[in-house]
Amino acid sequence: MRRMIPGVDSNWEAQLRRGVVEYCVLAALRSRERYGFELARSLGAPGGLLMGEGTVYPLLARLRQRRWVETTWRESEDGPPRRYYRLTEQGTQALEGFERGWRHFRSAVDRALEEGG
Amino acid sequence: MRKTRRDELTRDYLRELDRRLASLPRSRRRQIREEVEAHIEEGCRQLAPEDGAGTRQVLEQLGEPEEIAREAGAGLQRRTWPEALVPVLLLFGGFVFLVGWLAGVAILWGSPVWRLRDRLLGTLVVPLGLMGVTLIGVVPGAASECLTYGPVGGRMVTHCTGLPPPLATLILLVLVVAAFTVAIHLDRVRRRT
Numbered sequence: 007m008r009r010m011i012p013g014v015d016s017n018w019e020a021q022l023r024r025g026v027v028e029y030c031v032l033a034a035l036r037s038r039e040r041y042g043f044e045l046a047r048s049l050g051a052p053g054g055l056l057m058g059e060g061t062v063y064p065l066l067a068r069l070r071q072r073r074w075v076e077t078t079w080r081e082s083e084d085g086p087p088r089r090y091y092r093l094t095e096q097g098t099q100a101l102e103g104f105e106r107g108w109r110h111f112r113s114a115v116d117r118a119l120e121e122g123g
Numbered sequence: 124m125r126k127t128r129r130d131e132l133t134r135d136y137l138r139e140l141d142r143r144l145a146s147l148p149r150s151r152r153r154q155i156r157e158e159v160e161a162h163i164e165e166g167c168r169q170l171a172p173e174d175g176a177g178t179r180q181v182l183e184q185l186g187e188p189e190e191i192a193r194e195a196g197a198g199l200q201r202r203t204w205p206e207a208l209v210p211v212l213l214l215f216g217g218f219v220f221l222v223g224w225l226a227g228v229a230i231l232w233g234s235p236v237w238r239l240r241d242r243l244l245g246t247l248v249v250p251l252g253l254m255g256v257t258l259i260g261v262v263p264g265a266a267s268e269c270l271t272y273g274p275v276g277g278r279m280v281t282h283c284t285g286l287p288p289p290l291a292t293l294i295l296l297v298l299v300v301a302a303f304t305v306a307i308h309l310d311r312v313r314r315r316t
Contacts, residue, residue, distance in 0.1 A: 058186015
């Protein structure tokens with residue numbers, strides 16, 4: 007179930023997405039902890055960065071292995087307990103580092119495109 | 124108990140997911156599987172048990188199991204074969220004109236599998252691997268060297284330099300154990316990734 011934008015989603019886009027999507031998951035956790043389904047729904051919406059909601063789970067597993075996020079089980083009012091994800095200190099640092107790099111990268115690309123035009 | 128339409132669709136989906144994730148380490152596989160299962164349960168909570176269309180929609184939004192597996196890196200094992208050689212190259216590569224060890228170090232630093240700490244460990248414990256340990260063993264002064272001469276005053280005299288043999292042996296043994304421990308550690312990290 008690929009959400010393709012005709013003529014736009016090509017290899018470079020997939021690679022770019024792969025490089026940044028982890029940090030977007032981190033960013034979604036910046037203000038508060040969230041559980042998997044919640045993250046999947048918000049990041050997996052059409053036009054978003056995920057190729058289907060389910061791909062958030064391998065990402066979360068990877069972030070957890072890197073100790074960028076940690077998890078806690080919490081009771082829920084309307085169902086079984088949920089696993090909540092929260093940014094760690096390391097995760098926060100990684101996100102901040104990415105943010106600085108990304109702004110630099112984005113303006114460099116913008117400049118290059120404008121100069122070309 | 125009779126299987127509902129929802130159960131059937133979910134079961135088929137999870138079965139396919141298990142198949143796709145099969146090449147992953149167990150803990151990683153279990154974590155993804157648990158989360159996907161919880162996701163389906165949460166997504167279908169408001170649906171009637173026989174609501175096949177509703178269930179199908181939840182699964183479609185979730186995406187193909189193949190896509191989840193691809194994001195998880197399942198099936199990419201072929202690509203990590205040079206990494207699999209690293210422990211062996213670091214330990215024994217030094218005996219192949221040192222080139223083997225250098226190749227091991229190059230893969231260690233070039234691959235995203237290891238972090239800086241692992242890379243430093245792999246390079247510094249022990250440089251040149253077992254070849255390095257062997258070299259230390261034959262360096263003058265590192266190991267004990269004894270020279271017997273005489274006769275002086277009618278007796279042979281033995282004069283030894285360097286570390287006493289038991290200590291030298293102990294140090295070499297510690298280095299060998301350290302080198303193997305680091306190699307095993309690097310392999311574990313690779314398998315976890």
